[in-house]
Amino acid sequence: xxxxxxxxxxxxxxxxxxxxxxxxxxxxxxxxxxxxxxxxxxxxxxxxxxxxxxxxxxxxxxxxxxxxxxxxxxxxxxxxxxxxxxxxxxxxxxxxxxxxxxxxxxxxxxxxxxxxxxxxxxxxxxxxxxxxxxxxxxxxxxxxxxxxxxxxxxx
Amino acid sequence: xxxxxxxxxxxxxxxxxxxxxxxxxxxxxxxxxxxxxxxxxxxxxxxxxxxxxxxxxxxxxxxxxxxxxxxxxxxxxxxxxxxxxxxxxxxxxxxxxxxxxxxxxxxxxxxxxxxxxxxxxxxxxxxxxxxxxxxxxxxxxxxxxxxxxxxxxxxxxxxxxxxxxxxxxxxxxxxxxxxxxxxxxxxxxxxxxxxxxxxxxxxxxxxxxxxxxxxxxxxxxxxxxxxxxxxxxxxxxxxxxxxxxxxxxxxxxxxxxxxxxxxxxxxxxxxxxxxxxxxxxxxxxxxxxxxxxxxxxxxxxxxxxxxxxxxxxxxxxxxxxxxxxxxxxxxxxxxxxxxxxxxxxxxxxxxxxxxxxxxxxxxxxxxxxxxxxxxxxxxxxxxxxxxxxxxxxxxxxxxxxxxxxxxxxxxxxxxxxxxxxxxxxxxxxxxxxxxxxxxxxxxxxxxxxxxxxxxxxxxxxxxxxxxxxxxxxxxxxxxxxxxxxxxxxxxxxxxxxxxxxxxxxxxxxxxxxxxxxxxxxxxxxxxxxxxxxxxxxxxxxxxxxxxxxxxxxxxxxxxxxxxxxxx
Ligand SMILES: Cc1ncc(C[n+]2csc(CCOP(=O)(O)OP(=O)(O)O)c2C)c(N)n1
Numbered sequence: 001x002x003x004x005x006x007x008x009x010x011x012x013x014x015x016x017x018x019x020x021x022x023x024x025x026x027x028x029x030x031x032x033x034x035x036x037x038x039x040x041x042x043x044x045x046x047x048x049x050x051x052x053x054x055x056x057x058x059x060x061x062x063x064x065x066x067x068x069x070x071x072x073x074x075x076x077x078x079x080x081x082x083x084x085x086x087x088x089x090x091x092x093x094x095x096x097x098x099x100x101x102x103x104x105x106x107x108x109x110x111x112x113x114x115x116x117x118x119x120x121x122x123x124x125x126x127x128x129x130x131x132x133x134x135x136x137x138x139x140x141x142x143x144x145x146x147x148x149x150x151x152x153x154x155x
Numbered sequence: 156x157x158x159x160x161x162x163x164x165x166x167x168x169x170x171x172x173x174x175x176x177x178x179x180x181x182x183x184x185x186x187x188x189x190x191x192x193x194x195x196x197x198x199x200x201x202x203x204x205x206x207x208x209x210x211x212x213x214x215x216x217x218x219x220x221x222x223x224x225x226x227x228x229x230x231x232x233x234x235x236x237x238x239x240x241x242x243x244x245x246x247x248x249x250x251x252x253x254x255x256x257x258x259x260x261x262x263x264x265x266x267x268x269x270x271x272x273x274x275x276x277x278x279x280x281x282x283x284x285x286x287x288x289x290x291x292x293x294x295x296x297x298x299x300x301x302x303x304x305x306x307x308x309x310x311x312x313x314x315x316x317x318x319x320x321x322x323x324x325x326x327x328x329x330x331x332x333x334x335x336x337x338x339x340x341x342x343x344x345x346x347x348x349x350x351x352x353x354x355x356x357x358x359x360x361x362x363x364x365x366x367x368x369x370x371x372x373x374x375x376x377x378x379x380x381x382x383x384x385x386x387x388x389x390x391x392x393x394x395x396x397x398x399x400x401x402x403x404x405x406x407x408x409x410x411x412x413x414x415x416x417x418x419x420x421x422x423x424x425x426x427x428x429x430x431x432x433x434x435x436x437x438x439x440x441x442x443x444x445x446x447x448x449x450x451x452x453x454x455x456x457x458x459x460x461x462x463x464x465x466x467x468x469x470x471x472x473x474x475x476x477x478x479x480x481x482x483x484x485x486x487x488x489x490x491x492x493x494x495x496x497x498x499x500x501x502x503x504x505x506x507x508x509x510x511x512x513x514x515x516x517x518x519x520x521x522x523x524x525x526x527x528x529x530x531x532x533x534x535x536x537x538x539x540x541x542x543x544x545x546x547x548x549x550x551x552x553x554x555x556x557x558x559x560x561x562x563x564x565x566x567x568x569x570x571x572x573x574x575x576x577x578x579x580x581x582x583x584x585x586x587x588x589x590x591x592x593x594x595x596x597x598x599x600x601x602x603x604x605x606x607x608x609x610x611x612x613x614x615x616x617x618x619x620x621x622x623x624x625x626x627x628x629x630x631x632x633x634x635x636x637x638x639x640x641x642x643x644x645x646x647x648x649x650x651x652x653x654x655x656x657x658x659x660x661x662x663x664x665x666x667x668x669x670x671x672x673x674x675x676x677x678x679x680x681x682x683x684x685x686x687x688x689x690x691x692x693x694x695x696x697x698x699x700x701x702x703x704x705x706x707x708x709x710x711x712x713x714x715x716x717x718x719x720x721x722x
Contacts, residue, residue: 001338002338005287006275006279006287009276009279010279013279013280017280047466047470050466051463051466051467054462054463055463057462057463058461058462058463060283060284060304060336060338060339061338062338063337063338155337
């Protein structure tokens with residue numbers, strides 16, 4: 001969409017006024033600074049998704065809409081997670097981070113902060129795997145998506 | 156040296172370039188520079204209303220009756236909030252408007268400055284698009300875009316918010332000749348392959364029905380539609396927004412459909428086997444309960460400029476996205492090129508069925524009543540004006556009777572708030588209609604509740620000598636509310652009674668107009684004739700009508716089209 005003030009609120013406003021839900025939304029400027037790209041994750045029947053696509057296309061600031069799940073695509077989300085890391089748990093947490101290909105990016109004697117990317121379900125799985133009570137804080141970006149192979153979204 | 160103009164001058168110059176002849180507005184601090192520039196020229200004539208809601212309704216009535224873009228000008232804060240009802244009204248009915256609003260100076264935005272509101276935020280859900288112009292260099296191009304967006308594709312209101320300092324700063328004036336926007340390219344021509352499929356369905360139809368809405372009016376496609384309907388010999392119905400799209404006095408017209416549509420239109424809609432929907436959106440007041448609608452099997456062709464209108468409430472078989480005029484042109488061309496014709500015997504049988512439904516005479520009412528029936532007033536109005544008037548209306552029973560009993564043969568003659576159903580629309584809209592059609596007769600059909608929502612505009616009418624005729628169907632009730640309470644709330648008339656009504660005759664006189672009170676049915680016609688002979692004067696006609704008359708037929712909310720309550 002156009003990288004214009006207010007463009008994001010038009011999209012967000014559309015979803016709330018028409019009663020669609022937003023599971024996640026990420027947006028930033030692209031290599032062309034006049035354009036920004038948004039990945040929006042939502043759920044609904046085919047009819048609802050069709051309406052959402054049409055309604056988004058109707059917004060003047062929106063340049064192009066594609067449904068990534070129509071074809072092969074890749075989806076990644078970043079999570080930062082701060083966990084309590086004391087005594088023997090320290091080793092266990094580090095091992096878990098390794099298994100999930102996470103990186104420890106900040107350390108204190110009581111905690112680790114881990115950076116993890118992957119699909120939403122991989123991040124969910126990590127949260128499941130870590131002892132609930134040791135999670136101090138999490139922050140997730142929401143998914144960014146891109147088509148596989150030659151599939152390109154460009155304007 | 157290039158001459159630089161102020162933002163205010165640029166704004167007015169843009170309006171001149173767009174050929175704007177009237178602008179409806181109300182001044183205030185944030186737009187004083189713009190008013191100053193309006194004052195210095197006479198190409199764009201400003202009409203001073205008495206409330207900003209009326210400014211937008213007037214611009215709206217102007218646009219609806221002329222196929223030009225309506226323009227309104229309001230100040231920041233309360234000016235804008237007052238205008239919102241008007242903007243939402245236009246948005247729901249897809250009316251092309253440009254609204255210019257003043258804003259506090261850019262350096263004060265966000266500081267809760269005097270008369271500051273987040274105009275772009277407040278209006279966002281009820282405009283096609285809006286802009287806040289923070290940079291004087293972008294002002295002219297933004298106004299150009301506003302006019303372009305408002306009038307192309309599915310039309311709608313566009314708002315341009317101009318901070319006071321921007322109207323004061325200077326820049327070189329360059330007005331672009333055209334606009335290209337990578338993010339906005341409305342389609343016009345329908346897909347030829349889809350049109351071919353539609354032709355096939357039409358040729359195979361045994362019980363066809365043509366159902367048309369506001370899109371036919373907006374795209375000036377009434378002539379094309381008439382050609383198509385007559386060429387095929389099919390029945391045609393119009394929505395409330397589509398009246399005048401097909402001549403109401405023609406025998407192929409089966410009346411309006413929907414909640415207060417005719418028995419024959421609703422039955423034909425329910426029982427047809429091929430439905431051709433043109434510039435209409437299957438809304439809840441039109442097809443009733445969609446589940447019930449699909450109890451019958453039919454194929455649907457849907458022509459609309461807005462892809463999001465297609466398959467929104469009902470699944471269609473042949474969607475055609477495009478400008479109604481262009482699509483109908485192509486459809487007619489393709490039909491003419493084919494040798495086959497729809498099967499005549501099946502069509503004859505279908506008409507026999509429709510005529511049997513017609514024989515129910517669903518719009519009958521007691522013509523010999525000794526109290527004035529509202530339907531009687533509308534019928535007489537139709538006769539006295541020879542069906543030639545521009546008719547605006549407010550919202551309620553009177554609106555439905557106007558739609559049922561005034562037979563519109565031409566498009567853009569019936570002006571009402573269909574989508575939002577805004578009481579208070581009728582009088583200011585009529586002002587806009589009169590400005591766009593100085594030589595024509597303009598009447599506003601209203602109720603004693605609705606008219607009081609913008610009654611202050613009688614003062615505007617005086618200032619500009621607008622010879623409107625106001626037909627007040629005075630039943631001393633919020634009739635439509637009372638009807639629902641009678642039918643669905645056990646006759647408990649909660650707050651639907653209009654106590655302490657003004658003396659409308661004296662009220663009209665105090666504004667400098669002519670007032671008339673008409674109580675007996677036998678006086679209706681004479682009074683109307685007398686009023687319409689006063690060509691230079693606004694006449695407020697207060698018709699004291701039957702208090703308990705109801706609008707029939709009626710499809711109750713949530714029911715199906717064939718489940719009408721009949722008289
Ligand atoms: C601004 C606004 N408020 C409330 C309503 C709800 N409403 C619809 S019809 C109606 C009554 C209208 O009464 P009147 O103007 O006397 O017309 P009648 O139905 O009696 O012909 C009301 C209150 C509305 N449509 N618009």
